[in-house]
Amino acid sequence: MTQQYMPLARRRWLMLAGASSITALLPTLGWTDGEGDEYDSGSSTTAISPATTGLTGKMVVVGGGMAGVTAAKYLRLWGGSGLTITLVEPATTYVSNIMSNLVLNGSRTLASLGYTHGNLSSKYSVNIVRASVTGIDKTARMITLSDGSQLLYDRLVLAPGVEFEDAYGLTQVDYETRTPHAWRAGTQTQLLSDQLATMPNGSTFVMTIPKAPYRCPPGPYERACLVADYLKTSKGTGSKVIVLDENLPTDPVNPYSAIQAEAHTFTQAFSVIHAGVVDYQPGVTGIQIDPATKVVSYTDRMGVARTVSAQVVNPIPPHRAAGSRAGGWLSQAGLANSTNGKWAVVNMLSFESTAAGATGIHVIGDASQCGLPKAGHIANQEAKICADAIVRLLGGQQPDPAPVANSACYSPITATTASWLTAVYQYEGGAFKVANGGGVTTGAKPVESDSISTKNFQQMNTWFNTLMGDSFA
Ligand SMILES: Cc1cc2nc3c(=O)[nH]c(=O)nc-3n(C[C@H](O)[C@H](O)[C@H](O)COP(=O)(O)OP(=O)(O)OC[C@H]3O[C@@H](n4cnc5c(N)ncnc54)[C@H](O)[C@@H]3O)c2cc1C
Incomplete structure (x- = not known):
């Protein structure tokens, strides 16, 4: 592999990315609103002319979701024309989780959330392989695919997302067909x-x-709000949305202190906007669901056994990195190395796995354990930090010692209003920490919108189209 001084143009790119990649998310292209048909960036699909960096090597990216497509794209943009980049993904269309709660109230269609990998191949010369990874040979630096073929890699970027546990007495078939x-x-x-x-x-x-x-x-609290709003506005005010949260309140006298994000917003939403419909119960244990009768039993946080008969049950089961179950491809390769065996622990400067013998294997997105929240915007940022680190390593340099990631998240509260949450994460002292002021105001914590408004709802669509454009266009 040729090592070469980083060209100025690329260094300027890296400076932009170092500024937490905020710049890369500005809406510079004419995105459609995503409604009605498959995403159209509104921009050219003509092949770009990547720089000649002198860098070479076989880059294989697994998973064509938020993290994987961004990594493949930015490896080309920053690594240049000499890299061979392959994306392994079984699905021809990626359906965005982000905004998918709006399908529940009929505001969006699933088709409007579909994204293909066409730009990756036509603009960024990424080879697309339609298969799933089934095995990794770390010594031979080779992966095996579901079609029996094998691929060699110099750097392997794993972005497979999550899989869901059989929980509450339910099976994967129940999730697919009844609950x-x-x-x-x-x-x-x-x-x-x-x-x-x-x-x-x-x-x-x-x-x-x-x-x-x-x-x-x-996401779950957003869903509770949208379901409550839908039931109220389209059916009448007599329905109930019972939210059984396994997380414990941090303040025993404030049940809403169990809310995992945007506590101020969702407290207002549950106790005022959707009061009388949402029944929020934190700290529950022992949930059991009968998928046939839709009877749910659990123990409340006071230790009282309760039973509810529901018409619709929506369990969000515990999840883990895809392939991390006993016998799964990630665990067989020794890469599901968190204490509980559910996540891939990584070096936060490069997202390279810390597992034994895993040199050259990086894990990004929801599958990794790196101290950052599991979110699509964050997955986009992790992919850029990882791509930047790989390019630096290929060029004989060290990863950026102080990477920064930003995150924004809009939460619809009704069919026309939304709130938002934002944070800037700075790597410091061995961990990602919320930067002072969350990057926005004083205090080292994420900042949430001080109002729930239609303006936020409109901005949400711009944020979403820009994020998806940065990843898929
Ligand atoms: C209802 C909901 C709302 C959300 N809203 C937001 C939001 O507003 N903002 C936000 O930032 N985040 C949001 N998220 C979270 C966000 O969707 C995820 O954090 C993000 O998709 C993670 O990206 P990823 O690339 O790690 O995984 P994914 O996007 O799930 O992509 C993983 C890909 O890997 C592929 N794959 C899996 N196994 C294999 C294999 N063996 N071989 C090859 N490919 C494989 C899959 O087919 C998939 O395409 C939301 C999630 C949900 C469920």
Whole structure:
């Protein structure tokens, strides 16, 4: 592999990325609003002319979701024309989880959330392989695919997202057919939407929230709000949305202190905007769900056994890195190396796995354990930090010693209003920490919107289209 001084143009790119990649997310292209048909960036799909950096090597990226596509794209933009980049992903269309709660109230269609990998191949010369990874040989630096073929790599970037545990007495078949979690957007989202549509006024919707860490900290609370709003506005005020949260309140006298993100916003939403419909119960244990009768039993945080008969049950089960189950491809390769065996622990400067013998294997997105929240915007940022580190390593340099990641997240509270949460994470003293002021105001914590408004809802669409454009266009 040729080592070469980093060209000035690329260094300027890196400076922009170092500024937490905020710049890379500015809406510079003419995105569509995503409604009605598959995403169209509105920009050219003509092949770019990547720089000649002198860098070479076989880069294999696994997973064509938020993290994987961003890594493949930025490896080309920053690594130049000499890299061979391959993306392994079984699905021809990626369905965005972000915004998928809006399918439940009919504001969006699943089709409007579909993204292909066409730009990756036509603009960024990334080879797309339609298969799943089934094994990794760390010594031979080779992966095996579901079609029996094998691929050699110099650097392997794993971005497979999560898989869901059989929980609360339910199986994967129950999730697919009777009690959908819809925590990976797709057919389960449509099933849940269809089930909601059949709920008469006066019926009960029960949803569960697993203990953190889980994907998208504000997402379950956002869903509770949208379901409550939908039931109120389209069926009448007689229905109930019972939210069984396995997370414990941090303040024993304030049940809402169990809320994992945007606590101020969701306290207002549950206790004022959707008061009388949302029944929020934190600190519950022992949830059991009968998928046939939709009877849910659990123990409340006072230790009292309770039973609820629901029309629709939406369990969000505990999840883990895809492939990390006993016998799964990630665990067999020794890469599910967190204490509980559910996540891939990584070096936060490069997202390279800390597992024994895993040199050259990076894990990004929801599958990794790196101290950052599991979110799509963060997955985009991790991919850039990882791509930057790989390019530096290929060039004989060290990864950026102080990377920065930013995150924004909008949460619809009704069909027309939303709030937001934002934070800047600075690597410091061996960990990512929320920068002082969250990057926005004083105090080292994420900053949330001080109001729930239609303006936020409009900005949400701009944020979403820009983020998806930065990843997929
Ligand atoms: C309802 C909901 C709302 C959300 N809202 C937001 C939001 O507002 N803002 C936000 O930032 N985040 C949000 N998120 C979270 C966000 O969607 C995830 O954090 C993000 O998708 C993680 O990206 P990822 O690339 O790690 O995984 P994914 O996007 O899930 O992509 C993983 C990809 O890997 C592929 N794959 C899996 N196994 C293999 C294999 N063996 N071989 C090859 N490919 C494989 C899958 O097919 C998939 O395409 C939300 C999530 C949900 C469920």
